[in-house]
Amino acid sequence: MYHSLHEAIRDAEARGVTLATVALEIESRDHGRTIDEIREVLGRALAVMRHSVEHGLTGDLRSNSGLVGGDAAKLRTGPAGPLAGTVFRDVLMRALAVQEVNAAMGVIVAAPTAGGAGVLPAVLLGIAKQQNFTDDQLISALATAGLIGAVVAHRASLSGAEGGCQAETGAAAGMAAGAATEMLGGTPSQAGHAVALAQQGTLGLVCDPLGGLVELPCVFRNATASAIALAAIEMAMAGITFAIPADEVIDTMGEIGREMDVRYRETAGGGLAATPTGRRLAKERLVQIKRV
Amino acid sequence: MVSILDIIGPVMVGPSSSHTAGACRLGLIARDLVAGTPESALIELHGSFARTGEGHGTDKAIVGGLLGFRPDDERLRDALTIMEKEGLDFRFEKTTLGDEPDVHPNSVRITVKRQHREHVMLGASLGAGRIKVSQIDGYPVEVDGSHHTIAMVAEDVKGSIARITGILSDDGVNIATLRLTRKHRGGDAFIVIEVDEQPADRVRDDLRALSWVRWTHRIDKVGG
Numbered sequence: 001m002y003h004s005l006h007e008a009i010r011d012a013e014a015r016g017v018t019l020a021t022v023a024l025e026i027e028s029r030d031h032g033r034t035i036d037e038i039r040e041v042l043g044r045a046l047a048v049m050r051h052s053v054e055h056g057l058t059g060d061l062r063s064n065s066g067l068v069g070g071d072a073a074k075l076r077t078g079p080a081g082p083l084a085g086t087v088f089r090d091v092l093m094r095a096l097a098v099q100e101v102n103a104a105m106g107v108i109v110a111a112p113t114a115g116g117a118g119v120l121p122a123v124l125l126g127i128a129k130q131q132n133f134t135d136d137q138l139i140s141a142l143a144t145a146g147l148i149g150a151v152v153a154h155r156a157s158l159s160g161a162e163g164g165c166q167a168e169t170g171a172a173a174g175m176a177a178g179a180a181t182e183m184l185g186g187t188p189s190q191a192g193h194a195v196a197l198a199q200q201g202t203l204g205l206v207c208d209p210l211g212g213l214v215e216l217p218c219v220f221r222n223a224t225a226s227a228i229a230l231a232a233i234e235m236a237m238a239g240i241t242f243a244i245p246a247d248e249v250i251d252t253m254g255e256i257g258r259e260m261d262v263r264y265r266e267t268a269g270g271g272l273a274a275t276p277t278g279r280r281l282a283k284e285r286l287v288q289i290k291r292v
Numbered sequence: 293m294v295s296i297l298d299i300i301g302p303v304m305v306g307p308s309s310s311h312t313a314g315a316c317r318l319g320l321i322a323r324d325l326v327a328g329t330p331e332s333a334l335i336e337l338h339g340s341f342a343r344t345g346e347g348h349g350t351d352k353a354i355v356g357g358l359l360g361f362r363p364d365d366e367r368l369r370d371a372l373t374i375m376e377k378e379g380l381d382f383r384f385e386k387t388t389l390g391d392e393p394d395v396h397p398n399s400v401r402i403t404v405k406r407q408h409r410e411h412v413m414l415g416a417s418l419g420a421g422r423i424k425v426s427q428i429d430g431y432p433v434e435v436d437g438s439h440h441t442i443a444m445v446a447e448d449v450k451g452s453i454a455r456i457t458g459i460l461s462d463d464g465v466n467i468a469t470l471r472l473t474r475k476h477r478g479g480d481a482f483i484v485i486e487v488d489e490q491p492a493d494r495v496r497d498d499l500r501a502l503s504w505v506r507w508t509h510r511i512d513k514v515g516g
Contacts, residue, residue, distance in 0.1 A: 023296055031295050105352070105368065111301065114306050114313070142300050149300070161310070161419060212340070213348060285347075
């Protein structure tokens with residue numbers, strides 16, 4: 001697989017093809033599967049993503065600890081805000097839905113991780129619903145997202161324990177932004193700018209879940225990371241470029257992650273987890289889990 | 293080598309790829325050591341597995357793995373209830389297995405018993421659902437569950453590898469990787485063979501029948 005987005009974008013543009021095409025070709029070469037086989041596996045992932053969104057929107061899920069659940073349904077049926085009826089609200093709703101399913105031990109696609117699993121389905125399926133994209137187009141978008149994620153895994157990290165939330169929901173925002181930009185007809189370069197625009201907005205984001213559980217703030221971070229992805233897509237599609245190349249933004253994320261204190265890397269030792277309320281809730285809820 | 297299918301996946305029961313999906317895979321490997329659902333098991337949780345495991349369903353995931361459920365099986369949620377219903381004697385303990393960096397923070401030691409067999413393994417969940425089993429029955433191994441694997445301890449005799457690979461090729465099993473280590477000349481050789489096809493029972497039995505093979509386990513692919 002590619003080690004930089006720069007090389008992938010260069011190869012795709014030289015041949016006038018998409019990032020999805022070069023990603024599928026390299027995947028096929030590296031792992032000895034045909035492109036049809038890879039697309040089939042991605043198609044199954046797409047089906048699970050769709051199902052997890054639908055499951056989450058029913059609103060009858062509670063997490064193990066009871067800390068999260070039911071909020072996706074509020075966006076579906078609750079009072080209108082300034083974004084009512086827009087793709088933006090649809091995307092936020094879907095991101096919460098998938099993460100509520102995850103927290104309740106439902107089935108999700110860890111893309112790139114379970115903790116960041118809401119962003120990609122929310123952004124892609126939210127946009128696809130508005131613009132009637134086909135499954136084939138969505139599967140290509142997943143290939144593009146996989147390419148971006150593979151580059152992030154190589155250059156930085158996709159683990160909150162290693163790099164904070166910037167490596168989970170931040171990376172997911174970059175993957176979703178690049179993939180959706182290409183699905184919407186953006187060039188490989190525009191997709192690269194979308195990755196950079198999304199990830200610059202999540203640099204430094206810490207991983208500070210209450211009690212170390214993938215619940216709070218993780219569920220909401222998936223919604224806000226999706227919002228950042230949408231902002232990046234809108235800017236990239238308008239032709240806005242980001243002066244620092246995506247690879248260097250990703251490298252920066254890795255550097256910040258390596259410097260990040262261990263309290264901010266999934267250990268519940270700092271951030272929101274260490275606030276008075278965070279500590280109290282975690283203590284109460286963990287006792288409750290033990291009783292169940 | 294990173295695959296886009298590792299990034300867009302795995303399909304799994306939440307909430308944590310390391311504490312749930314990885315934990316389930318470790319349970320599946322322990323199950324393989326006794327070739328079926330153990331009658332009893334001691335599950336010793338270390339580090340982050342011990343601290344936040346309950347909230348992440350790590351206990352349910354390991355038990356689910358021991359019951360043969362895979363990481364995407366929704367029965368993982370009810371694994372503890374199923375275990376009780378089946379009358380299985382699985383116990384959890386929180387422990388310290390050593391210091392970092394020697395022992396990964398998400399580590400577990402699982403001792404399993406079934407019929408006359410008893411085995412113990414030490415494994416860790418490395419993140420994103422990836423795992424590593426570093427010890428089986430006290431022998432150092434390196435099994436990541438991404439392939440069907442044969443782990444062996446054999447006396448250091450000439451031609452041993454040729455015999456082993458011969459048995460595999462006679463059965464149409466293709467070798468993906470083969471690692472051989474030994475502490476000194478003439479000492480025990482530790483062999484881990486990753487293969488593309490699931491080896492038949494008779495392959496394992498033929499390998500066990502070799503007079504200079506002390507110990508053999510066949511471990512099925514649990515991920516990747």
